[in-house]
Amino acid sequence: MTAAFVAGADVPLKRRLKRAERARQFRALGLVLPLLAFLLFTFVVPLAGMIWKSADDWEVPQVMPQTVAALEHWNGQGLPDEAAFAALAADMRTAREAGTLAVAAKRLNYIVNGYRTTLLSTARKLKEQPAPGTAKETLIGLSPAWGERESWTAIKSASGPVTSYYLLAAVDLTRNTDGAIVAAPPDQAIYRDVFIRTFTIGFGVTALCLILGFPVAYLLANLPTGRSNLLMIFVLLPFWTSLLVRTCAWIVILQSEGIVNGSLQWLGVIDEPMRLIYNRFGVYMAMTHVLLPFMILPLYSVMRGISPAYMRAAASLGAPPATAFMRIYLPQTIPGIGAGCLLVFILAIGYYITPALVGGAADQMISSFIAFYTTETVNWGLASALGAVLLLSTLVLAVVYGKLALGRQTTGGLKN
């Protein structure tokens, strides 16, 4: 009786609560939306745009629309028909007048070296639209390159709307004239090496950070709070100091007339200054310094949570300290090691400023090539493709990091 009464009165209240909860959820979403909209405009859409640029093949279709249309049904065997030659001549004349021919020439030059010269000089010499039926003859007369199949397959392969050219180039692959994927010619096949170099430096810096960071984190985690907070300043102060300041300081310390070389020469230890900067050594030194706090902080927070009781238990059961450390303590720090290493590695492979300032030409990482193709040679397709590969590597690692950071709370590192 009572139960029925309560249940009956419950329904409208439940509904009211539900409605209130729904309104609350709606308000909460409303609070998040401005930031989401902002990030969509300043971050998500620009990144999506960059990825699109790595496949976007707009130059040739936009500059030479008639040629692209004329080649649509060409099977790629032999030379195309007279109509295609006439279309090319018409396109060249229009584009030259509009000043857009160089854009297409640049795109086609990526496929066939020297295409730029061929296209621009033919357009310059082409005074008027050739009479009907003579276009083929006229163009080949102006440049024998138009009599080669390669010149036409280049236009066809660049006729959009999307291309795999840049993405393939980013991993040292290309398509041959028949469209099959083959290794890129050796003078263009440099990016695999750059990626390997980027990951090698990333691994090296991560390893150095782990070696240097582990004892510090251990010390800070096992000192009384007051003293460890004091020593933490030595980690946090460099962490908060401007990246440019630290990089500049390393140059001052390591350059040939710098502090290290100056002091050693003054002391008579060396006669000639040692080369410590603008090489791989300088990159490792400066990057390890910059990224070390990112290793120490997660390690410290994990170590702080490890109860000393485990080690005491191991010791009381007769384990020598080294064994107890290896088998009891170390396994519990693995979540911290994993998080720290991933974080340092993710940050290291994306680094631009430090290698650009303290590295030599042979130490430039992928970021510096992305910057180079964006601002110097304006090869935005390749810059975007290299960026897309780096972005993918970073995101995969970030997802692993996210899983690891979440897993830490549940298993406490004791599982396995």
Added chain:
Amino acid sequence: MSANHSPQIASQRFAWIATIVASTLVFIFLMAPILAIVPLSFSSSTYLTYPLPGLSLRWYEDFLGSARWMNALKNSVIIGVASSMLSMALGTLASLGLAQWKSKWKPLVLAIVLSPMVVPVVITAVGVYFFFAPLGLTGNYLGLILVHTALATPFVVITVSATLQSFDMTLAKAAASLGAPPLLTFRKVILPLILPGLASGALFAFATSFDEVVTVLFLAGPEQRTLPREMFSGIRENISPTITAVAVVLTVISVCMLSTLEILRRRNERLKGNAE
């Protein structure tokens, strides 16, 4: 028993001493750049090496008297303040929303909100450069403020969310039950208590913008060069002692920000201690 233990204690002590020695070396490594550069900025010589021939403040005078550096300082402050205010507004609202929002989409939204922190800055810079250039957002303050806001907001969201997590929501409920409308509850009850967290978030945001150079390299015109940007070209060309003076000024600013953060953190912890 004791005979069995003493070698253990001895080796433990040895390991502890080794840890202290190794850590001391790492602390020296961490502090070396700052320790090396501070005295050089007071040198009277143009050579950046020790021993110092004499002391002077000429490089600081040089910095303060240079129109180029002063313009850079002004730009850094304008962009830093504007982007930290904008990211505070957006980040705080979002943190308040995220604290209450329950949905299966929440992990995705959180991933988007935090992603500017993870994506290499050079990629963000290139993407934004492609996108902003046709919109006329390169070579002016607005574009830089927008992208610095995007880069700084994750830090605000993390800091403010952490503060909200330790905030006792029953206080807000108590205010509501006493008839306070949501906005009043926020202003009179929630805001004063989370203010230290908000201030930390603002500092993080300002520091992010103040130290950011990659997007400035891509987006800034000659008129918007910030301090790190001028330092970047200064280091590229030739490190003059003036740069060491700028570096010391920047380090002092970092120390001030770090101390403020520490004070805020302690205050927050005290408040938490009182609540429990």
